[in-house]
Amino acid sequence: MSEPTNRDYRTERDSMGELQIPADAYYGIQTLRAIENFPISGLKPLPTYVDACVLIKKATALTNGELGCIPSEIAEAIVRAADEILQGQWRDQFVVDVYQAGAGTSHHMNVNEVLANRALELLGDRKGNYSRVSPNDHVNFGQSTNDTIPTAIRVGGLLALEHHFYPALSEAIAALDDKAIEFKDIVKSGRTHMQDAVPVRLGETFGAWAQILTDHLIRIENAAKDLTVIGLGGSATGTGLNTHPQYYTRVAQVLSELIQLPLEPALHYMAAMQSMAPFVSVSGALRNLAQDLIKISHDLRLMDSGPKTGLKEIQLPPVQPGSSIMPGKYNPVMAEMTSMVCFQVMGYDSAIALAAQGGQLELNVMMPLIAYDLIHSIEILGHTIAALTERCLKGITAKGDRCAEYAEGSLALVTALNPHIGYLNAAAIAKESLETGKSLRQLVLEKGLMSEEQLAQVLDLQKMSALPGSAQARSRELS
Incomplete structure (x- = not known):
């Protein structure tokens, strides 16, 4: 494979220096550092989690634009970029491994950079011109990883x-x-x-x-x-350092409206x-x-x-x-x-x-x-x-026949006989049934312990298997 030319890259700078970013990438230098630092699992952020983060960024852009904390045209561009992502575009740009920098700063900056660079394009500018739309100063205005990520997990x-x-x-x-x-x-x-x-x-x-x-x-x-x-x-x-006094109540209201769930x-x-x-x-x-x-x-x-x-x-x-x-x-x-x-x-x-x-x-x-x-x-x-x-x-x-066969043949039916012939007699009947293969009914009648009519009433399987009154509530409701 031939070496890429300089035209395939753009140069970005942060507090640690410069890196070459693929020209078509919407992520930026902080995301690239995370890619290099954390080649751990190959697992990328879940789409629902990305949506949650982007929804928060949309809510904050709307709120900060409304409060005059960032220019309205920049706020509008961030919102448009967020909407594109929520509609399924640019999903391949969220690339930081699940196992990453503590608190989620790497993923958070990945979101900020993608939104900033797409907002720049929507404004007719070029990716990486952060003097006009900054991942930190505009997309992230009044926010921190430390309040954004716990909120994103909740959302x-x-x-x-x-x-x-x-x-x-x-x-x-x-x-x-x-x-x-x-x-x-x-x-x-x-x-x-x-x-x-x-x-x-x-x-x-x-x-x-x-x-x-x-x-x-x-x-x-x-x-x-x-x-x-x-x-x-x-x-x-x-x-609440660097936030507008009305921000925290307003952003909760806006985010609640976006996800159509109550937040406070x-x-x-x-x-x-x-x-x-x-x-x-x-x-x-x-x-x-x-x-x-x-x-x-x-x-x-x-x-x-x-x-x-x-x-x-x-x-x-x-x-x-x-x-x-x-x-x-x-x-x-x-x-x-x-x-x-x-x-x-x-x-x-x-x-x-x-x-x-x-x-x-x-x-x-x-x-x-x-x-x-x-x-x-x-x-x-x-x-x-x-x-x-x-x-x-x-x-x-x-399998109704199989169920009935097991129910009729169960030695546990002897439990219903306890009140009528006593526990010891019932235990002896069960033991003899197991040894001889004779049914419980046959043995009880042979020994004259109960009449056939009594036995039929006591060993009525439908009656024996009926739920107690309070437990029938769900059954009555369904029927």
Whole structure:
């Protein structure tokens, strides 16, 4: 490859010296230094996080232009550049590795430089002419990495929840509720300790999962309320240095309008800058959901196990061949994928908790890690739930005969006999049934412990598997 000519580059200067920047790049010298310093993972900032940062820059340009802090034509050009990015242009210009300079200064300057250089072009000027539009003096007026990045994590988290997560979880709950209705009359054997237990309704198994996810949705929504309190305007250390007196209230209002979600200024800007507690709280709520999703996905796999040598109480939709060597094999791949993603979310939660402890004095410098892990957790969990719902939950069918066979044959039915023949007699009946293969009904009648009519009433599977009155609320609501 031939050496590029000088015309392929432009020269930019910062406080450390000069570097040659590719002529077509919208990023600048500080971004290039970060590229050279952090060739770590190849992971670039998530699009949602970029959107959050650009939305903040748009809000600050509108506010600073309105307050007369930067020239109106420059403010308008920055806003136009921001809109282009939000519409999908110049996305390849956000290039700093996820693992980078503490607090996120490198990514922050990447955003500032791209907006400044595109604004210059929109004004008919050339890239790099920062005397006219400066990444620091105009795009970043009245701001600091230290108040911008915590706000971007909040906004990015809110956007990810609204666009990727809440709709998916709500759809999963609806799908499980539908199955609860569809399977409401099917009785199956319950199992505790992986051993036979008293019968349950297959529909209520799905109804219980729907309630579990509903409870998690409420927990996550409550945790996310803390994300709506922003410290934008705190500047470098939370004191608001170099900001207009009206900036912090006005910018919160403008940003709220842009994202169409309620935001409010923090009561104490130093606190909003230093504490990562809101992110830990949301991440912890996601981890809590992930733990139950793992359990549900494992239950789905067990209930579908077989087809000949497992439980096979339900049939999960086959979505792809399951083996490279065994023809006709189909695996519960959607449930397996769900567990893997949940493991990753739980790992991210541990990293976020550790990073949240990593601040000193006026700043937490581990915010880039928190930003990536939190927003990525929300998005991959939302995408996982959406895929699981569409390609698994909605298509589940019941194996009613298999469920009934297990329910009728379960030794745990003897539990219903306790009040009528006593615990010791019931235990002896269960033991003899297991040893001889005779049914519980047969042995009770042979020993004259109960009449056939009494036994039919006591071992009524529909009655035995009915939920107690207070637990029927969801079932009544759905039916």
